[in-house]
Amino acid sequence: MRFLLVEDNQNLAEAVSTRLAMDGHAIDMAGSLGEAQDYLAYSSYDIVLLDLTLPDGDGRRFLGQCRAAGNDVPVIAVTAQSDVSSRVEVLDAGADDYISKPVNFAELEARCRAVLRRRGGASHNVQQFADLEFDPLRAEVKVAGEPRELRNREMRLLEIFFSGPDRIYSKVQIGDRLFSSAEEISENVIEVYVARLRKKLDGSRAQIETVRGLGYRLSERG
Structure with missing residues (x-):
């Protein structure tokens, strides 16, 4: 956040x-x-x-x-x-x-x-998308019931995507929510964090999809 x-x-x-x-x-x-x-x-x-x-x-x-x-x-x-x-x-x-x-x-x-x-409009902490479970309260992520370890900023990046599944987030929007105004960031930094998160979610039906020219979104594999 x-x-x-x-x-x-x-x-x-x-x-x-x-x-x-x-x-x-x-x-x-x-x-x-x-x-x-x-x-x-x-x-x-x-x-x-x-x-x-x-x-x-x-x-x-x-x-x-x-x-x-x-x-x-x-x-x-x-x-x-x-x-x-x-x-x-x-x-x-x-x-x-x-x-x-x-x-x-x-x-x-x-x-x-x-x-x-x-x-x-939610009443509980655990959020689910496809076979991906995310509990920001306990800082827990599971893929098909299997726990995955995420670092803090990877967790916050996933939190951004969970705030609007299927919504496209540009690199600027992601950077604006993931970093403070005092931090210097580049598009490459966003790409690095997205790549890390993808690796942590490997094997899930949920994916961080690249929408060319627009950004990224959390979507379900077809």
Whole structure:
């Protein structure tokens, strides 16, 4: 997944970013609402982690403006306020969920998965395509019931394809979701990761198909 972390506490931002990066996620960090607005204007994200108290304004107002403008990116509010009225206000402003400070990383990751499941209309973690099973919660992949070992970024690449089976993803779209803005990437890098993932899925009826001139898609072998 690709995250936008909006947090002005540098220590907390780096701790959250480091933890998410360890699991293969890509993270862009914004220290103010102005920076967050710039990121959202030019990049797409799977989830925004939004602190509510920023140097240049209130995260709730910012969230309300985003929703009014038609931006429906999933947002998890990160708040130091634990009273019920504050949590209700955050959800009414358009947040998909919230998490209280200090942040528990296991809870944060679980809430992220839950938000994406709800957005996708799913009620469980295990996803299936052809004879391929993918469980992002346990970081497990099986081909016809046989476990396959994937590295973190290979797992995130598979997650991208599972978010839209049969949908074509260009190299630009894959790079945008797999890497942060600070990372320098090339088309060759995308090709390398796709080749690695194909090798790990060898023997499956599911395949990462090259659509010449357009990109790649997860499809079932005919």
